[in-house]
Amino acid sequence: MLAAGFGNAGEVPFAPIRNVPDYTASMIVRNFYGEPKEMSRSVVHHKGWTRVESVNGDQTTVSYGNFFDNTVLRTTKTGNEDFTWMSIERTERSLDLSVKQTNETGETDNQAGEACNWRQLIRTSDAMSPLWFSCLSADGIEVAEKVLFRVGKPMSDTQLVRLDRTAVAESEVAPPKRLFDPWFWLKPLRDYPEPEALVDFEAKMVGAWSEVRILRHYPWRSEERREKGGALKLTIWNELENQGIHITYSKGRHSLHAGRAPLDPKQPYNIFQLKLGEVDLKRSGDALGEACAWFDMKPGFADAGRHECLTPDGVSLKINIHSGWGRGESFTAVEIKRRPVELKEMLPPPELIDPSSWGFSVSD
Numbered sequence: 001m002l003a004a005g006f007g008n009a010g011e012v013p014f015a016p017i018r019n020v021p022d023y024t025a026s027m028i029v030r031n032f033y034g035e036p037k038e039m040s041r042s043v044v045h046h047k048g049w050t051r052v053e054s055v056n057g058d059q060t061t062v063s064y065g066n067f068f069d070n071t072v073l074r075t076t077k078t079g080n081e082d083f084t085w086m087s088i089e090r091t092e093r094s095l096d097l098s099v100k101q102t103n104e105t106g107e108t109d110n111q112a113g114e115a116c117n118w119r120q121l122i123r124t125s126d127a128m129s130p131l132w133f134s135c136l137s138a139d140g141i142e143v144a145e146k147v148l149f150r151v152g153k154p155m156s157d158t159q160l161v162r163l164d165r166t167a168v169a170e171s172e173v174a175p176p177k178r179l180f181d182p183w184f185w186l187k188p189l190r191d192y193p194e195p196e197a198l199v200d201f202e203a204k205m206v207g208a209w210s211e212v213r214i215l216r217h218y219p220w221r222s223e224e225r226r227e228k229g230g231a232l233k234l235t236i237w238n239e240l241e242n243q244g245i246h247i248t249y250s251k252g253r254h255s256l257h258a259g260r261a262p263l264d265p266k267q268p269y270n271i272f273q274l275k276l277g278e279v280d281l282k283r284s285g286d287a288l289g290e291a292c293a294w295f296d297m298k299p300g301f302a303d304a305g306r307h308e309c310l311t312p313d314g315v316s317l318k319i320n321i322h323s324g325w326g327r328g329e330s331f332t333a334v335e336i337k338r339r340p341v342e343l344k345e346m347l348p349p350p351e352l353i354d355p356s357s358w359g360f361s362v363s364d
Contacts, residue, residue: 237272
């Protein structure tokens with residue numbers, strides 16, 4: 001979530017007022033930390049909504065967002081390929097690194113003929129966090145920005161190449177409709193075997209403060225976890241690919257992550273599952289009159305743990321989740337159905353993935 005906060009902070013330009021005029025801008029971004037690099041950046045703005053496109057070699061990142069709604073959609077693609085990753089974050093300003101206040105620095109600048117005044121953007125009181133600055137034109141357009149380490153050393157800067165105040169169509173700042181189509185992300189990348197040892201099943205499990213519904217049709221699996229307070233976490237993934245959808249919904253925060261790509265041979269684990277194999281814990285258990293054996297499903301992970309008690313045909317009867325970042329929980333099956341399961345049963349409810357639920361209009 002920290003990474004998502006930084007994404008919100010930097011990818012949608014700061015705006016001091018809602019009625020910033022329509023404009024298009026081209027910019028150059030320079031990163032000074034790690035291996036220095038330079039990339040091009042284009043910004044298109046219309047009535048509070050912005051599309052930002054950054055190109056670094058053959059990698060293109062496109063962000064759509066609204067600064068005042070604290071909403072950002074980020075998606076990436078390589079070369080001429082279609083999009084392979086997307087994340088959406090919509091949060092209350094008190095919960096992330098959005099701008100809490102601004103301070104005039106008294107410094108002025110001129111960016112490609114545009115006069116601007118520098119402001120420091122206060123996002124957090126953390127004494128170790130970077131320092132953000134934005135240079136604003138008289139009508140509120142961010143024409144330059146810079147980020148410094150706390151010691152004053154530059155982390156990155158963005159400089160204006162050209163700015164045009166011109167009418168922009170709504171479609172130019174609207175993300176493509178297909179990004180909100182679950183089939184775009186979950187369409188099988190290839191044919192998969194159906195092992196006899198792993199049956200299809202539906203399971204309902206309960207914990208101390210959550211209920212979980214599991215569906216499995218190998219290699220596809222979905223887990224829907226609903227807390228008594230109303231929070232929701234839904235993950236649908238392909239165990240053989242870097243492919244899936246992860247949605248979280250809680251008070252003040254709404255996020256969605258989706259991806260579709262083969263496993264990277266150099267990092268052979270599914271990013272939606274973070275599974276590097278199974279380790280037999282040499283312990284047995286039971287639930288609903290069935291015997292099961294305990295396995296460590298995340299061996300080698302220091303800050304996250306997941307143990308499952310599995311029947312011989314791969315049905316989860318018990319799950320223990322451990323986390324170094326928050327509370328864990330244990331679940332026990334209260335109902336198991338071994339039945340044919342189809343991928344379409346695992347799709348997110350429309351209200352969780354519909355663009356309007358995130359505040360977006362879409363383009364074809």
